[in-house]
Amino acid sequence: MSRQMQQDSATMPTAPGGASTGHGLDWPALFATRAERMKASEIRELLKLLDQPDVISFAGGIPDPALFPADAFGAALTSALSGDSKGAALQYSVSEGYKPLRDWLVTRMASLGVECSADNIMITSGSQQALDYLGKLFLSPRDTALVGWPTYLGALQAFNAYEPSYDRLTPLGNRSAADYRETAQGKGGPGGGKVKFAYASADFANPTGETLQASARENILDLATELDIAVIEDAAYQSLRYDGDEVPPLLALDIERNGGIDNTRTIYCGSFSKTLAPGLRVGWVCAAKPVISKLVLMKQAADLHSATLNQMAIHQVASDGFEAQVARIKATYMARRDAMLAALARHMPEGVTWTRPDGGMFVWVTLPEHFDGAALLAESIRIERVAFVPGKAFFADGSGANTIRLSFSCASEAMIEEGIMRLGRVVRGG
Incomplete structure (x- = not known):
């Protein structure tokens, strides 16, 4: 705000209760403190x-x-809007997501070493929505999120709304859990903050393009176990490998350690945006059922469900030629x-x-x-x-x-x- 604008607002007549009568409501004064951390990308x-x-x-x-x-999507959308399926395509649906798409994802996740059921999967409006929900689920003000240095800007924007502190995630394993705890408590104010999760883009990360090797992924899981925190695995680019051998997802390594997905702490966030089409905004979360059940409640409160028509189109195109x-x-x-x-x-x-x-x-x-x-x-x-x-x-x-x-x-x-x-x-x- 310019100095002149500040002076004008200081002399502006007000109505009972303090509301401005001259130039409209002072919206910033009503915004929650978290709004101060919302910056343009x-x-x-x-x-x-x-x-x-x-x-x-x-x-x-x-x-x-x-x-x-595009042609495949045109055919899929026409099919979804024809015959018996058109009512379902345009109707409200379940918050978990279109069941045939979730079943397809069960097979896809199995190919990555992640054995799960449709109950371990929820469809989101892109993986960006998943990051927002997970920030809301885990972060109280002044809690600590462990992130890369650098890390995905969209993750910082999603988490910022929940007023966390950040600490540097070191996949090489050269910091102790005690050090992370002490730093988080120091940032948390009088009551002390807690470390809540480690966020990692393990494959061809945005922005660096770098990939975490298996030993680094194991180090992250070791640290998360010591801290007893969640791991958020952002797998938006996982399918786009051009060279080298595949590295198992963090979630697959976690399952191997703990004997089943419902015993794991890793939350896998996937997306069709980089492989099929970003404009349809279809992503997914794969995780233990207690996490999925909470995310479903958040989905119900936020937007009820992702667009059924889009999910049906993604399912058809993925099934025919992913x-x-x-x-x-x-x-x-x-x-x-x-x-x-x-x-x-x-x-x-x-x-x-x-x-x-x-x-x-x-x-x-x-x-x-x-x-x-x-x-x-x-x-x-x-x-x-x-x-x-x-x-x-x-x-x-x-x-x-x-x-x-x-x-x-x-x-x-x-x-x-x-x-x-x-x-x-x-x-x-x-």
Whole structure:
């Protein structure tokens, strides 16, 4: 608020009870304290640049729409709205989700080493909704969430609403449970805070593209067991492996340790957004039944259920050709990843380093310490018309100013070569 606006509000006439009569209600004064932690997503703002045809964008971590199985979805939606199924497609439904889709997911999870039943699965409106629900379920103000440094910005936004503290999750196992407890109690104020969960994107993480190896996953489970906390496994990119051997999900390792999914502490959040289509907003949670039963109650209170028509369409398309669709997008994205890594090697000056992901959509670039990613972005757009995401937004403590995230999913190989060449010029000038 400007100084003049503050002065105007100070002299504005008020009605009984203190409500302003001149320029409307003072909404911020009514907002809960948690609203102060709700910030605009830098990524969502940068997506607006995609509408500018002269900008080469490595910003949005979104699938290439040219690869969506649009014809298959058209047929699936027509089928869902025909005959006996049309009433169910347009009607209210159960909060747990469309049963045939949950049954399909039981088979899918079994292929990943996760034996479960449909009662261990709830459909959500994308895995982002799952993160919001899990923040609501576990976090009281000043509780601690253990997250990566950096970590997925959408997770921080989901958890921030519940006013937690954050501590750095170290998958290499070089911090003790006692140290985490002591830090959480120190951040929790007079009553002391508790560590509630560890959040990890184990495969081709957003933003770094890095994958946790089996030993790191075991370390996270060891720590969670010592702290007696939950583990939230964000598996949005799990299907997009291009190189190397598959690593079992954290939930599969947890089941192996404890003899069944209902004895585990890991909550698996999956999504069809990166494989089939993000616009239908269909994701899922797979976890022990006591967790699912609480999430179902939250779903009932929030939106009753995810759109049945969308779930039916996803089920049909997944049943008819999930593996073929995944193979198609993997071939395209792998070529683009290779093009970006090769272009970085050609055009980035000495002192710049980057990750070499085995899958996913992202390369994480670390610049010399004197760089600021936000300032570099402004220069890059102004001079070379190249966009990316500054890395600072992915750090819970606001550090990481000299990092940037590049996405290769929506740029052709020719665009990648041209864009990285231009970006290299900007970095050299910095």
